[in-house]
Amino acid sequence: MEIQQFNYDNKTVKYFIIATMIWGAVALVVGLLIASQLAFPALNLGIEYTTFGRTRPLHTNAVIFAFIGNAMFAGIYYSLQRILKARLFNDVLSKIHFWGWQFIILCAALTLLSGFTTGKEYAELEWPIDIMIAVVWVTFGWNMIGTILKRRVKHIYVSVWWYLATFLGVAILHIVNSIEIPASLLKSYPVYAGAQDAVVQWWYGHNAVAFFLTTPWLGLMYYYLPKSANRPIYSYQLSIIHFWTLIFLYMWAGPHHLLYQALPDWVQALGVTFSIMLIAPSWGGMINGLLTLRGAWDKVRDNADLKFIVVALTAYGMSTFEGPMMSLKSVNAISHFTDWTIAHTHIAGMGWNGGLIFGMFYWLVPKLFRTPLYSKKLANTHFWIATLGILMFAIPLYWAGITQWLMLREYTKDGLLAYPNFLETTTQILPMYKFRILGGLLFLTGFLMFFYNIFKTVNAGSMVANEPAEAPVMIDSSARKYGESFHRMIERKGVVFSILVFIALAIGGAVEIIPMLKIQSNIPKIAAVTPYTPLELAGRDIYVANGCYNCHSQQVRPLRYETDRYGEYSKIGEFVYDHPFQWGSRRTGPDLARAGYVGSSTYKTAIWHYNHFTKPLEINPQTIMPAYPWLAKNVVDLSQIPTKIRVMQMLGVPYAKDYDQKAVADYQAQAQKIVDELKVSGVVVAPDKEIIAMIAYLHKMGRDISPANQKK
């Protein structure tokens, strides 16, 4: 039988490892910054580029796509070659993938801080970058599938199924959620609006967690844990069952981000049901991993890499139980919009993803550079510091979340809200925010130890860029053998396998999204709700650009303590012209859905808004909202207004025919009214300043359904 000589590509793996280290440091430093900005708002520095609303998306994107993304590619490319006994398909594709991904990250950093954002979480990047992501992702898939096709092993080991599902899942999610119409080079509007946009966005958002933060990492766990422990995975059967179950169920769980919100009940019910069902396959992965170490726990004692993997699996189990529990409506009523959600995401991000990255690299780098790890003691110290850091991060936030909810729902014996001022709840949880900074600092300190240890290991060793290997040539035996199960057969057939994975992935999104798009009865219209005026539309774009949705929601839930606080609960028909939706997922500040409803607790006059934007501490000395002085200085580009109106018309917003011709005149007329109102209070500001548009937008929210508007 012929033995073929070939080389493994280690250089690409090394590049992705280096990128992980650099971007990891950036992501964690930005994380520490934003945690500090919440506790000490002066750290926003009064500059638009460093304000929390822009730095927070930078942190999330850096962690998910730069830190975790690069680590994922390093791990996949190393393991893929060795599982399949084949070099990566094409060196040019590998280079395009690596450099393309780093360029995307750079573009993301620059555009997010500059305020070019879609306003949709984890999909903030604007359309040119979305196209680049699609191109680079296809390159990655091409490289991976090409390697699968030229493999020297017939059977495709379980890790590669997870990598395939990752590629297909992210491709579907990114394409569907990123369908947007450009209005300019760095501004676009999604084709979806309101509740439809919400369903698509959180189908994407939750499945970004699934197919970027879970499936590839389960695949990596199925390779690196057996290699580290030198033991086979506990149950191959379990890996088959939980793979198909997980990739099918995950796609349905998205609506659990939208419970008690303006979404049809049947969609919410689907999200809850499938989220609970998801416990089973998720725990299948955790059990398979932990039981792999049966009889080998002494190895965990001595090896930092195994310690990290064990903590990662434990954190995975915790998060995948907590998540479904938070998907129950009664629990979600407490947790949503609070720091409980942040604690949950960080147990998963720091524990599961972080733990696996550290565990994987502590094994992989010495292997790749053919030298022992520089310091086992340092690695073990890192482990304890990181674990402590995760606890010190999450526990204060659980405390903060519950405290805030308890205050928000508290009533006096007269039946009035005990804490009618939202700011009272924020002030109460500030000590927890300060404590959380310590947790983040510990985690960053551990990361710096990891950075140093890996750096010294790399320097001490030497890597063979093209590692020689040999393997028997693959014998073509694709026909199904007697007695062979169907799954065993498709494990040998990568293309068939991929098609079945695609079908499994597509069903969940299709059954939730298509009816939302099609069935008009899902979105009852409200006759009084009118499209945004040109001035309000410009204000909305400024709201999105400054990331206001990171701290403010626009969604009053039908819970008594919310309607008593904010006013009428939000109806689905209010959001039919919202491209994108801005319901928000966190209330660091109060909900704004009734900010334009005269008489509501959140309605404020133009002069109040002007002062609150420019000097928030003079309005509320205890506020943590940063100042936005640039809104009074920056000028709106009026030449873009007609284009925006035309794009909205294309998206189905019922502006009058040729309205783009008179949009600027309407803009200026409405702006002048606000200018005149401010002048009465002694403030002189030009009508084309951003702050005028923002005030107009805030005064639009909830106004259409208010009695004042009905009288007109």
Next chain:
Amino acid sequence: MSFVSGVLNGVDGIQYYYIAGLLIFITLFIVILYRTIKIPRKDLMKFKASILENDELESNEI
């Protein structure tokens, strides 16, 4: 997305498709579960150990 809505306007009962999806899933789950349990043990051991093997020059025909 009005053109999508328009295309699907004539699809009656589309809101019940999720029930069909759920039934398909449950059926497939039972089938996959049964067939997986029936996989011969020796084959499972072979695949579990495949990534731990040294580079042994033996046939890789399955």
